[in-house]
Amino acid sequence: MTIHRYEKIWLTFGIGALIVFLSILGFTAFAEGHTPPGGVLTIDPQLIDTVAPWNAPGVYDRGERVDVYIVGQVFAFNPNRFEVPVGKPVTFHAVTKDVVHSFTIVGTTVNMMLIPGYVNQATYTFKEPGSYLILCNEYCGAGHQVMQAEVIVR
Ligand code: CUA
Numbered sequence: 196m197t198i199h200r201y202e203k204i205w206l207t208f209g210i211g212a213l214i215v216f217l218s219i220l221g222f223t224a225f226a227e228g229h230t231p232p233g234g235v236l237t238i239d240p241q242l243i244d245t246v247a248p249w250n251a252p253g254v255y256d257r258g259e260r261v262d263v264y265i266v267g268q269v270f271a272f273n274p275n276r277f278e279v280p281v282g283k284p285v286t287f288h289a290v291t292k293d294v295v296h297s298f299t300i301v302g303t304t305v306n307m308m309l310i311p312g313y314v315n316q317a318t319y320t321f322k323e324p325g326s327y328l329i330l331c332n333e334y335c336g337a338g339h340q341v342m343q344a345e346v347i348v349r
Pocket of ligand 1: 268269270295296297331332333334335336339340342
């Protein structure tokens with residue numbers, strides 16, 4: 196079998212680039228002690244209605260920042276409509292009582308997957324007042340397309 200000269204050059208370059216890339220990745224991972232994400236919060240989905248703060252989902256103004264606790268389930272979010280202030284960091288904490296959902300605020304960087312047994316969170320500061328649509332973008336059943344909510348920023 197003969198390999199064309201250009202093909203050899205290209206193969207050498209490709210394999211060389213792969214080796215360099217994987218070496219850098221491996222070296223930095225060990226050197227900087229990369230590990231899978233830690234500090235993951237868990238919750239028993241059966242206890243969501245009974246333990247704080249999940250038994251009272253909603254908006255909690257902490258002064259400098261705002262916490263919002265959201266419970267997702269087929270096919271709704273609780274709370275379904277809420278208000279947060281403009282220009283203040285808002286941390287969304289979200290759980291699901293049943294299957295996988297998402298908590299996605301259209302037009303923002305908030306796009307969380309809600310996995311049964313885990314608490315997910317994302318922080319966002321709204322710069323513009325207005326009404327923002329919240330959607331579920333993980334297919335969760337027959338009513339998936341009606342699973343939505345609204346956040347009013349003012
Ligand atoms: Cu919940 Cu799709």
